[in-house]
Amino acid sequence: MSFLTSGLDSELTARSLPVVQADERLQPLLSHLSHAYVGPDYNIQKTTGKISLEQIDALSVKSFPLCMRQLHKSLRDNHHLRHGGRMQYGLFLKGIGLTLEQALQFWRSEFIKGKVDADKFDKGYAYSIRHNYGKEGKRTDYTPFSCMKIILSNPPGQGDYHGCPFRHSDPELLKQKLQAYKIPPTGISQGDMF
Structure with missing residues (x-):
């Protein structure tokens, strides 16, 4: 990790960034990097x-x-x-x-x-x-939704309870819900939550 950190801080990296961004082969990777899920793959x-x-x-x-x-x-x-x-x-x-x-x-x-x-x-x-469970229809064995899918697709409407509470809930209602779940006030502060 220290190698990566030192490399990112270096002048060489700063000079190389425009070259990397101009490379057509890397454009799809760079443009989708912020949406990529890098957590564990649960089988x-x-x-x-x-x-x-x-x-x-x-x-x-x-x-x-x-x-x-x-x-x-x-x-x-x-x-x-x-x-x-x-x-x-x-x-x-x-x-x-x-x-x-x-x-x-x-x-x-x-x-x-x-x-x-x-x-x-x-x-x-x-x-x-x-x-x-893949037992009907096209027999696809579906996996759970990733956080990104929950956040970015199918936002909840009136009477719905799905979605991400941190993305789709009113901040004050979310704060009340977290307090009801006995989350300490330091974990609920505006800076930590949003």
């Missing part, structure tokens, strides 16, 4: 079946990212999520290890607590869950 096969339905509530409070915690709470409160929320949260649950059978059981039990009976769930919602 779905490594985690499938590693959590149980009984663990989800506890995990949502202590381990889920804020966007997924928000979706989980909304699902538990309203017993329903719109399509964007079901996609974002459903693929996340798949990614952390929920099997197809567990996912069907989880979503069915929650929706039945609301205004959806078992028959309506099986006809209207089960297909999309099986589709996410």
